[in-house]
Amino acid sequence: MRRAAAVAASVLDQAASSLTNIAVLVIAARTSSADGFAAFSMVYIVFTVLLGLSAAYVGQSVVLEKGEEHEVGAAARSAVTFTAAASAAAGVLLLAAGAVIGGAAGLAVLALGAVLPVVLVQDGLRYAFSALRQPHRALAADLLRLAGAVPALLLQPHGSSPARLVLVWGLSALPAALLGLALLYPFVRNRPGTPRRYLRKGHLGRRFAVEFAVGNASSQLAVLALGLLASxxxxxxxxxxxxxxxxxxxxxxxxxxxxxxxxxxxxxxxxxxxxxxxxxxxxxxxxxxxxxxxxxxxxxxxxxxxxxxxxxxxxxxxxxxxxxxxxxxxxxxxxxxxxxxxxxxxxxxxxxxxxxxxxxxxxxxxxxxxxxxxxxxxxxxxxxxxxxxxxxxxxxxxxxxxxxxxxxxxxxxx
Structure with missing residues (x-):
């Protein structure tokens, strides 16, 4: 792609992703009571922190990849594979935490654990496409994500539980994730990746993750602690x-x-x-x-x-x-x-x-x-x-x- 077209596609992709997040929260607020939206927000903070860590540890490092097309393709495949495995492991931990917490809050955490691999892989594909200089493919997937999430949440009845909203929001990402994987396949076919590269000592993503943790996640987790311990x-x-x-x-x-x-x-x-x-x-x-x-x-x-x-x-x-x-x-x-x-x-x-x-x-x-x-x-x-x-x-x-x-x-x- 020409540089101007690539920049335009990247900006539009970021706008589509941000608009999805805004729409999800606005619809959830309108659909829920004040208490219900508070519970949904607490679970959404957990997701936001995990999303930021994934973007910092995997996404920000893969976009720095340079070299021949087959080398970048192998790096993109490694990134997506590692994201899928790490998000599945985090999902299992959330399922266990939800079972321990119990009640409405526990069900919402269970729902997040169930859909976490889908939403993190779908978002992680954006960075793979960025490394491959294919932002228009990320834009196509994120537009489908927006088109799926908004109607799905709008169809939910007023007073829906936080767990139901989380589950609907997460599953609505599945078509976009499948489309993204299909669009990525031609660039990673016959190019075996090495997901273990993300566990090597000196991986730059560790620095990015630490910077995110202290620069962004710390305040979000403090807000979450207020919700759990105070109001x-x-x-x-x-x-x-x-x-x-x-x-x-x-x-x-x-x-x-x-x-x-x-x-x-x-x-x-x-x-x-x-x-x-x-x-x-x-x-x-x-x-x-x-x-x-x-x-x-x-x-x-x-x-x-x-x-x-x-x-x-x-x-x-x-x-x-x-x-x-x-x-x-x-x-x-x-x-x-x-x-x-x-x-x-x-x-x-x-x-x-x-x-x-x-x-x-x-x-x-x-x-x-x-x-x-x-x-x-x-x-x-x-x-x-x-x-x-x-x-x-x-x-x-x-x-x-x-x-x-x-x-x-x-x-x-x-």
Whole structure:
């Protein structure tokens, strides 16, 4: 494919995937009671964490593969095979956990365990197609995913249990997964993969997984802990508010995906930083504008979007909007660091993500409940953005040398 067509297909694919996630949460909120959506949100957080770990450990490393077509095809086959095996193992653990938990929550966890291999393999195919430079094939599968999930959930009666919604959502991914595998087959046929490569010492995905765990999963797991130990309604309110910012998630994900190569071609270090700062300012203004639009929505429109969850989610919109504004600035700074010095991001993520969790739990929930949690997350994101841009100002470019098996070597940090 031509570069412009490939970029367009990749952006549309990301948009289709994000739209599916937004639609799933909106329909689940409208279909459920506030308590039911809170339970669904807690299970969805577990899925989101597992999805992020899979993308970090497997997806982000396979897209770095270079070489002849047969070599990349073998790497793509390895990635999909490993994802299938790892997700099946994780599914078994979830089935066991669901049986132990019991009740409605246990049934929802059981449902997630049953469908986990389908949804993770379907999402993992996107990275295989990206490595093969076939984003239009990923787009075809993800459009089918969207076309399957939305009608399936819309057909569910009001008041459906969280377990039923999880099961329907997961099984609706099966046609897209089968289509994706069929589209992938010509590129991996007669090209045996080596899934064990993902268990080798030094696999770059381990670093990506650690960075995801401290940068994203830590806050999500902290929210999940609040739901388990304090009030599940807090989880529902937070998930409802963040769902409304789904378009911003799409933009930030696109920045992570396409920002490094575009900034890398900016030329000098000054030009790279200037372009990143301009992008950060634009995205922050977009986030604040979107927050203002949402805050101005009449209550009856909000209830059409989120059902019974709207009332609690609406109280969090100022804090969540502020969080997305500073997240935009922080994301652009971290992307810039990946261009100038790839290994410089981990320390920022570790320190300030843990600080965000402390602010969310200690200063947030204890002082202000759900609203306090949202402002704690915003404060943590703001501090991370300041730290990342400070690191950008002090960092000089560091050359990287491609290595085999999706690894890169860098000169020692000073």
């Amino acid at each position: 599940p309604l807090v989880v529902g309110a937070l998930r409802g508010a963040t769902t409304l910012f789904g378009p911003l998630n799409t933009l930030l994900t696109s920045v992570n995906a396409f920002g490094p190569p575009l900034l890398g071609r900016a030329g000098s270090r000054r030009a790279t930083v200037r372009a990143a700062a301009l992008l950060a300012a634009v995205l922050a203004l977009v986030a604040l504008g979107w927050a203002a639009v949402l805050y101005a929505l009449p209550d009856h429109v909000g209830r059409q979007l989120l059902g019974a969850t709207w009332q609690s989610a609406a109280e969090l919109l100022p804090a969540t909007g502020s969080q997305y504004a500073v997240m935009a600035a922080g994301t652009c700074a971290l992307v810039t660091l990946r261009v100038l010095r790839p290994r410089a991001t981990l320390s920022v993520q570790v320190v300030f993500s843990l600080l965000s969790v402390a602010l969310m739990l200690g200063g947030g929930y204890l002082l202000g409940g759900a609203v306090g949690v949202a402002w704690g997350l915003a404060a943590g994101s703001a501090l991370k953005a300041v730290a990342a841009w400070t690191r950008v100002a002090r960092t000089r470019p560091q050359p990287t040398t491609p290595r085999q098996d999706g690894q890169r070597s860098t000169a020692p940090s000073s």
